[in-house]
Amino acid sequence: MPALPPPGAPLAHYVATGPFDPNAMEPMTRQQERVHLASQLTLMWWKFKRHRLALASGIFLAVLYASILICEFLAPYNYQERHIDFIRSPPQAIHLFHEGSFVGPFTYGLNYQLDMNTLRRTYSEDTARIYPVRFFCRGDSYQFWGLIEGNVHLMCPGEGGTLFLLGTDRLGRDMLSRLIYGARISLTIGLIGIAVSFSLGVVIGGLAGYYGGLFDLVVQRAIEVVQSLPHIPLWLALSSIMPPSWSPILVYFGITVILGLMDWTGLARAVRSKLLSLREDDYVVAAQLMGARTPRIVFRHLVPGFMSHLIAMATIAIPSMILGETALSFLGLGLRPPITSWGVMLNEAQNINIVVLYPWLILPVVPVIVVILAFNFLGDGLRDAADPYR
Known part of the structure; x- marks a missing residue:
């Protein structure tokens, strides 16, 4: 039969060997001690980590809520900035290669035309005009949280180009910036x-x-x-x-x-x-x-x-x-x-x-x-x- 704990030993590190003999104690294993001494929050975290979909959702929501703190920096444009030459422009694609050569992330220029039959604005890419996408750049000015003046953005269009990744609305405002x-x-x-x-x-x-x-x-x-x-x-x-x-x-x-x-x-x-x-x-x-x-x-x-x-x-x-x-x-x-x-x-x-x-x-x-x-x-x-x- 296992011996009793030595005098002065913390009983939290020992476990009874049977329900009818509380005096028979043996030392806990490392795994038993880890679970027995864990707090309620720790036990909840261990169970939560096993739910993969919930963990991924929690990380996604945490990133999303963290992004709203710096939405002025993340948005390519100010959400009120109007581009009257690109009203209801379709989403632009970011390209990496031009005519087989690696250029890096860039967008083509846009040509505008009005369809007189449907009165629909149509835009087409002008492959002769290339505008490299800039990162950590200066663009539209904004007030960070309405307090601090700034103009630094994560992404900006090339000089003279556009960057409408989700298109524009009826006033020519960038949809991605307004979404952010x-x-x-x-x-x-x-x-x-x-x-x-x-x-x-x-x-x-x-x-x-x-x-x-x-x-x-x-x-x-x-x-x-x-x-x-x-x-x-x-x-x-x-x-x-x-x-x-x-x-x-x-x-x-x-x-x-x-x-x-x-x-x-x-x-x-x-x-x-x-x-x-x-x-x-x-x-x-x-x-x-x-x-x-x-x-x-x-x-x-x-x-x-x-x-x-x-x-x-x-x-x-x-x-x-x-x-x-x-x-x-x-x-x-x-x-x-x-x-x-x-x-x-x-x-x-x-x-x-x-x-x-x-x-x-x-x-x-x-x-x-x-x-x-x-x-x-x-x-x-x-x-x-x-x-x-x-």
């Missing part, structure tokens, strides 16, 4: 909106589930009233009452608050149901007997018990808010120019005839779809990693 700038608004509106809705949902739902009684009854009736209202017409009504004189920043925060106020009910109901089942557990009673206050019991002991459920709801709610902003801006009742977002860009693709002639105007829908899928995959991985029963 629009990511800052469309992505952050989901994070701020989820902060508003989670604060309301966790606090109101947590107190209703913990106290019950009359307070719970009033909260449930309020949730039913809010959920009975159709969301899209209510969004439209709330958006339409915002004064036209508001600045783009005020409109941005107004849309964020509207999205947050409409999305807290589902979370509040889920938190309430969880707390109703957990508030009678022994550890809650022990905390009450020790004199712990209600906020500490709810947010320190009860809420972490179903964190996996909250994470899953958060990763689902963020895409829904991005879609909500996109839908409002698409209908012309959300964000307004000169501010730009993916929804504002899609507002120009309402006319199906225009989309048929210039299909690249629908390209802003691609990042919306990719970001929503990435959030859903990330949510699956985080939910599995935070689930204590897996």
